[in-house]
Amino acid sequence: PQPIYLKDYTPFGYLIDSVDLTFTLSPEATRVRSRIAFRPNPDASDTTFFLHGENLKLISAAIDGQSITPKLTDQGLTADAPNAPFVWEAEVEINPAANTALEGLYMSNGMYCTQCEAEGFRKITYYPDRPDVMAPFTVRIEGAEKVMLSNGNPGASGEGFAEWHDPWPKPAYLFALVAGDLINHPGQFTTKSGREVELNIWVRPGDEGKCAFGMEALKHSMKWDEDVYGREYDLDLFNIVAVDDFNMGAMENKGLNIFNSSCVLASPETSTDGNFERIEAIIAHEYFHNWTGNRITCRDWFQLCLKEGLTVYRDAQFTSDLRSAPVKRIEDVIALRARQFREDNGPLAHPVRPESFVEINNFYTATVYEKGAELIGMLKTLVGDAAYYKSLDLYFERHDGDAATIEDWLKVFEDATGRDLSQFKRWYSDAGTPRLKVSDDYSDGTYTLTFRQSTPPTPGQDEKPPRVIPIAVGLLGPNGDEVQATQVLEMTEEEQSFTFTGLAAKPTPSILRDFSAPMILQRDSSNAERAFLLAHDTDPFNKWEAGRALAKDGLIAMIREGASPDSAYLDAITAVARDDTLDPAFRALAMGLPSQDDLAQTLFDGGTTPNPQAIWDALETLRQARAQHMQDLAPRLYAQYQVEGDYQPDAAQSGARSLANTALGLITRLDGGAQAQRQYDAADNMTQQLAAFCCLLQAGKGEAAIAAFYDQWQHDRLVIDKWFSMQVVQAAPDQTAAVADALTQHADFTMKNPNRFRATLGALAMSPAGFHHASGAGYELLTDWLIQLDPLNPQTTARMCSAFETWKRYDAARQDLIATQLDRILATPNLSRDTTEMVTRIRG
Numbered sequence: 001p002q003p004i005y006l007k008d009y010t011p012f013g014y015l016i017d018s019v020d021l022t023f024t025l026s027p028e029a030t031r032v033r034s035r036i037a038f039r040p041n042p043d044a045s046d047t048t049f050f051l052h053g054e055n056l057k058l059i060s061a062a063i064d065g066q067s068i069t070p071k072l073t074d075q076g077l078t079a080d081a082p083n084a085p086f087v088w089e090a091e092v093e094i095n096p097a098a099n100t101a102l103e104g105l106y107m108s109n110g111m112y113c114t115q116c117e118a119e120g121f122r123k124i125t126y127y128p129d130r131p132d133v134m135a136p137f138t139v140r141i142e143g144a145e146k147v148m149l150s151n152g153n154p155g156a157s158g159e160g161f162a163e164w165h166d167p168w169p170k171p172a173y174l175f176a177l178v179a180g181d182l183i184n185h186p187g188q189f190t191t192k193s194g195r196e197v198e199l200n201i202w203v204r205p206g207d208e209g210k211c212a213f214g215m216e217a218l219k220h221s222m223k224w225d226e227d228v229y230g231r232e233y234d235l236d237l238f239n240i241v242a243v244d245d246f247n248m249g250a251m252e253n254k255g256l257n258i259f260n261s262s263c264v265l266a267s268p269e270t271s272t273d274g275n276f277e278r279i280e281a282i283i284a285h286e287y288f289h290n291w292t293g294n295r296i297t298c299r300d301w302f303q304l305c306l307k308e309g310l311t312v313y314r315d316a317q318f319t320s321d322l323r324s325a326p327v328k329r330i331e332d333v334i335a336l337r338a339r340q341f342r343e344d345n346g347p348l349a350h351p352v353r354p355e356s357f358v359e360i361n362n363f364y365t366a367t368v369y370e371k372g373a374e375l376i377g378m379l380k381t382l383v384g385d386a387a388y389y390k391s392l393d394l395y396f397e398r399h400d401g402d403a404a405t406i407e408d409w410l411k412v413f414e415d416a417t418g419r420d421l422s423q424f425k426r427w428y429s430d431a432g433t434p435r436l437k438v439s440d441d442y443s444d445g446t447y448t449l450t451f452r453q454s455t456p457p458t459p460g461q462d463e464k465p466p467r468v469i470p471i472a473v474g475l476l477g478p479n480g481d482e483v484q485a486t487q488v489l490e491m492t493e494e495e496q497s498f499t500f501t502g503l504a505a506k507p508t509p510s511i512l513r514d515f516s517a518p519m520i521l522q523r524d525s526s527n528a529e530r531a532f533l534l535a536h537d538t539d540p541f542n543k544w545e546a547g548r549a550l551a552k553d554g555l556i557a558m559i560r561e562g563a564s565p566d567s568a569y570l571d572a573i574t575a576v577a578r579d580d581t582l583d584p585a586f587r588a589l590a591m592g593l594p595s596q597d598d599l600a601q602t603l604f605d606g607g608t609t610p611n612p613q614a615i616w617d618a619l620e621t622l623r624q625a626r627a628q629h630m631q632d633l634a635p636r637l638y639a640q641y642q643v644e645g646d647y648q649p650d651a652a653q654s655g656a657r658s659l660a661n662t663a664l665g666l667i668t669r670l671d672g673g674a675q676a677q678r679q680y681d682a683a684d685n686m687t688q689q690l691a692a693f694c695c696l697l698q699a700g701k702g703e704a705a706i707a708a709f710y711d712q713w714q715h716d717r718l719v720i721d722k723w724f725s726m727q728v729v730q731a732a733p734d735q736t737a738a739v740a741d742a743l744t745q746h747a748d749f750t751m752k753n754p755n756r757f758r759a760t761l762g763a764l765a766m767s768p769a770g771f772h773h774a775s776g777a778g779y780e781l782l783t784d785w786l787i788q789l790d791p792l793n794p795q796t797t798a799r800m801c802s803a804f805e806t807w808k809r810y811d812a813a814r815q816d817l818i819a820t821q822l823d824r825i826l827a828t829p830n831l832s833r834d835t836t837e838m839v840t841r842i843r844g
């Protein structure tokens, strides 16, 4: 397949005034009739009338009532169209029951549902399936289903039919239809201008007890977007539907958001605190898309970060406002480094705005989403809060109803602030994680910080000119007091120095506060300096970062030189854990250790080939040493942070549980699981139960709990996903593949449900020590299953191939084993375009 290039963009030759669709539902033979009013686009030079269409059986087609025979290919059709307004009519037949790819119209547990982003609408009917073609849609659904939903406001309905009208012009990727035996959890919201909005969360019977939290999250989101961005909802109705079989988290279809059930259904008994926080964030994210994505959409898929980066940034602001901003920032940076830095430093590296793709589904990445959000954060830091909101107001005013570009977005900021953002634009076009080397000098009361930026080459991009970087810096005096409050230094050169005067003594710098730019900071710091920052930094992110760096330096020395656990780290982290003035959630995060993958990348960057088993051994040794070091403190913390009273998934309670469960992890290393078993037996919420379950598995005492957990929860597919994944994640490295393999033989394992597939094989891929075990069993098992999944669900298969993206870090033996598996995938007959592109890029 040929790549598509950003530079080749041309507008479609026709505009659409209205779309009328009639669906006659039937699992294996749904009929779709379309009536579309086209007119020539005065801004287009290419007037080819091409409609996308895939896997459609064309029954009839007509232009202005005259039956025609279009020219068909497997991508769509072309026809002769008049150079004047005309009406296109077609009828097609599709087979939702056979649609295992979960794109277009498909069936999940007997329910009809759709997923059209990015290019799924072409599997429903012939249409110009591109985001810059926007139109109002009217939909009639005919069927025997109890509930039949589409976008917009409801129209007429009766026995066997329901009609919907969406007045807001939208691209086809925002189309949605749902029909089935559903129950609603209702709600209501009054917008700031007094519009009454009916809210519903639609679920399968049996799940109605898990909707209340999602409904509250939706109302908070609606209010927050009014308060912070001045954005009001614009329809009479907002529906959310929970679907079990879904390729990603959720989808922002206009007025009819569709959610992976794991991202909306919640109850204390079945969901962890982490699940609640994630659900709240995803509901907000999809809701916020109503303005950043739907009212203003993307001109083409290269502009995906325009809606995704901005919406991720907005949902992070929301979570920070509702919960704890420092905790959210630390969690986000952990995730950014784990997923985006990993991507940016390997064969799949690409710009936040890519310049070409073969399959757009492969570009819903951490780079587009999470790095895209970091760019919004940097822009806000550079222009300041007031100018940011002024620019956003102008963006909404100028581009409402548009399919916009990154150029449009940056122009708004330039016009609102008078700044030239051409250098900033490099963050959108240049892939790779920049490195920031720091050196310093102090003499006669003047302190100088010198920065040098560089970005390693990435596929197809060798040269990286300097970017503008907001570097937030504070300075601490020798007694730990802040002698310079946070100041944003604006770096524009490859090398640049900044001076601070009037300092009585050499300060300790706190650099890249709040992680003000997505970079790798390279500074030779002593243990003493890290411990000092951990104790005194007023910036919570850098306080946490200092502890993390201390742990990492110690672990690297253990791995490389066989050093013992670093006592400076053990003392410093114990002091943080003991400090009751600090937020318990922060303390729990500070006690986390760098991940296996993070350590592997750091070793590799430093010229050492990482040995996954050696990394695992070092982490285990440090955990054990820490448990001993904190043997008096851990039981005290465990007792002190038990939560009394009714379960609430709020920041205060979840922070306390997080610290208590961290303490439980330490206790388990010394008591062999006795306390964990007591917690498991007494738990009345999933946070407590799952934490205890993990401890028991880690301690090798999980056998009874595995059986008990399954017996208790076998009726609940979302909890059973946890059961699958925890057994894999907690297995010892030499057992990981065997455990995953055995679970694929379990009666409840199915390839057709992406959640279950990810819970089992995704868990294998996300357990680096086990996945990269020298036997190669992990590589082989994952490959076996990816090859089986590809013909059913190319999108999920392709995404999971990224398990192999770090392969060039490892030794020759592992590289050979992986190359064999990658070649095996590529040699598979009829491999999908999605998987072919991913594996080809990884193979390099």
Ligand code: HT7
Pocket: 115, 117, 118, 246, 247, 248, 249, 250, 251, 252, 285, 286, 289, 308, 364
């Ligand atoms: N805009 C959506 C991205 C998406 C997606 C969602 C579900 C299934 C398949 C999908 N392909 C693309 C989700 C979001 O970012 O909000």
Ligand code: ZN
Pocket: 285, 289, 307, 308, 311
């Ligand atoms: Zn999104």
